[in-house]
Amino acid sequence: MKIELIQQKPWKKWLAVSGFIVLVAYAAFAVSSKATKSVSLSSLTFQTVKSGALDIYSNAYGEFASAKERLLTAPALGKVSQILVRPGTKVTPDTVILHLSNPKLEQEVSEARGQLAQQQAQREAFKYEQQNERLEYQGRIADIEADIESAELELSVNENLLSLGVAAQIDLKRAKLAVKQETKRLKFEKEKYKQFLEMQSYQLTQRDITVTQQISQVALLEKQLDDMRVKAGITGSLQTLEIELGQSVQLGESLAKVGSDKELIARLRLPQHQADQIDIGAPVIIDTQKGKISGHISRIESVVTNGSVLAEAVLDSALTSNSRPSLFAMCQSTNSVARRTNNYRI
Numbered sequence: 001m002k003i004e005l006i007q008q009k010p011w012k013k014w015l016a017v018s019g020f021i022v023l024v025a026y027a028a029f030a031v032s033s034k035a036t037k038s039v040s041l042s043s044l045t046f047q048t049v050k051s052g053a054l055d056i057y058s059n060a061y062g063e064f065a066s067a068k069e070r071l072l073t074a075p076a077l078g079k080v081s082q083i084l085v086r087p088g089t090k091v092t093p094d095t096v097i098l099h100l101s102n103p104k105l106e107q108e109v110s111e112a113r114g115q116l117a118q119q120q121a122q123r124e125a126f127k128y129e130q131q132n133e134r135l136e137y138q139g140r141i142a143d144i145e146a147d148i149e150s151a152e153l154e155l156s157v158n159e160n161l162l163s164l165g166v167a168a169q170i171d172l173k174r175a176k177l178a179v180k181q182e183t184k185r186l187k188f189e190k191e192k193y194k195q196f197l198e199m200q201s202y203q204l205t206q207r208d209i210t211v212t213q214q215i216s217q218v219a220l221l222e223k224q225l226d227d228m229r230v231k232a233g234i235t236g237s238l239q240t241l242e243i244e245l246g247q248s249v250q251l252g253e254s255l256a257k258v259g260s261d262k263e264l265i266a267r268l269r270l271p272q273h274q275a276d277q278i279d280i281g282a283p284v285i286i287d288t289q290k291g292k293i294s295g296h297i298s299r300i301e302s303v304v305t306n307g308s309v310l311a312e313a314v315l316d317s318a319l320t321s322n323s324r325p326s327l328f329a330m331c332q333s334t335n336s337v338a339r340r341t342n343n344y345r346i
Contacts (some may be wrong), residue, residue, distance in 0.1 A: 060308075062286070064327045066259030070234050074249040075227035078102040087241050090261070091232035094121040095242075097256055100228040100249065109221045116214045123207045130200045137193045144186040151178040204297035236260040241327065259325055266295060275300065275309035282311045287330040291320035 078100035085097045155175035232238070240257045243249060266286055270278060278297060286293045295313040303309070 023062050031084050059330070060268045060270050061330060062266050062313075064264045064323060064325055066236060066261065066325050067263040067265045067269050068123070068234055068236070068237070068260040069230070071254060072097065072230050072233070072256045072258065074100065074253045074255055075230075076100075076102055076105055076224050076251055078105070078228055078249060080243050080245055080247045080249065083241070083243075083245055085232075085238050087238050087239075089238050090236075091238055091258060092235050093231065093233055095232045095257075095281060097230045097232060097238065098243070100230065102225075102228060104114075105225055105228070109218070109225050112214070112218045112221050114220050116211070119207075119214050123204075123211055124206055127204065130179060130204065134193075134197070137189075137196055141186065141189050141193060143188055144182060148179065148186060149181040151175065151182050155179050173177075178338045205328070232258045233257055234260060237325075238260070261324055262319070264315060264319065264323060264325065265298075266272070266293075266315065268311045268313060269308040270300075270308060270311050272304050272307050275304075278311070286313070286315075288320045288322055288327065290322045293320060293323070310341055 080098060080101070081101040082099040083097075084099070085091060085095060091097070155178070157175075160174075236259050238256060239259045242254050243257060249255065266284065268284070278300065280297055280300065283299045284295045284297060286295060293315055294317045295315040297311055298314045300310040301310045
């Protein structure tokens with residue numbers, strides 16, 4: 001049996017090795033410095049990235065409310081006898097909202113006025129009594145002064161007679177004693193009159209205090225009676241009326257509420273997750289569908305209600321034509337928050 005062996009050709013092996021070497025050389029050439037592309041420095045532009053403030057926008061719904069409100073209460077026990085103004089009506093400070101009637105209060109006012117008139121008359125009569133008493137004191141002082149003059153005259157006569165040798169020494173001494181006694185009596189009477197005047201002043205002051213107290217009592221009752229004509233007290237509109245005609249009310253019972261309609265604030269309901277990013281003084285833009293009003297946050301409550309936080313904004317620009325209390329509006333609050341970032345150059 002004849003077996004022929006085929007001899008392998010070594011050139012194929014060398015061809016594969018050569019191809020691998022060529023590929024390695026090309027790869028080395030591609031990554032070499034001669035193959036790297038270059039760009040001129042003048043053709044490059046550099047920018048620096050820095051940290052800064054980021055504006056946070058928060059959209060929320062809100063409503064207008066009166067900046068000034070006044071609660072009207074009953075000044076005394078009474079019954080609603082007349083209602084002159086209904087809710088929504090424009091009012092001024094002197095606008096009468098309703099009338100309350102109280103016959104007992106009217107009687108008390110009348111009695112207090114009578115007592116005041118009586119006390120004033122008694123005071124005037126007391127002043128005349130004091131004047132008469134002063135005149136009596138002055139009359140006694142005048143009598144004493146007359147007695148002194150008479151005693152001095154008698155003393156002078158006795159001195160003259162004694163010089164002539166007609167009068168006795170005892171008469172002269174008696175005349176001197178009379179002058180001395182009357183002089184002391186006059187001094188004592190004048191001192192009593194001075195104290196009497198001071199006492200009269202205190203007595204008159206007591207009467208004046210009594211009259212003044214009665215005047216204050218009358219003024220208080222008259223004010224209560226006048227307050228039965230319940231007035232608005234401020235310029236704005238009547239917002240609520242809590243009573244009906246013929247209803248009896250107690251002292252201090254709520255009757256109505258008046259609020260300003262030109263001086264308004266905005267009450268916003270900020271989302272809870274954004275409320276902590278809004279600061280006091282943050283600007284606010286309020287859209288009323290008939291224009292926009294600018295303002296700023298003045299107060300933020302800390303209590304969360306139904307996922308929102310109540311905030312108040314003061315209005316800085318003029319109101320739109322449809323602005324009024326309880327008007328709903330769309331509000332947008334802006335706050336600049338600093339964000340920390342790294343600095344890069346690109």
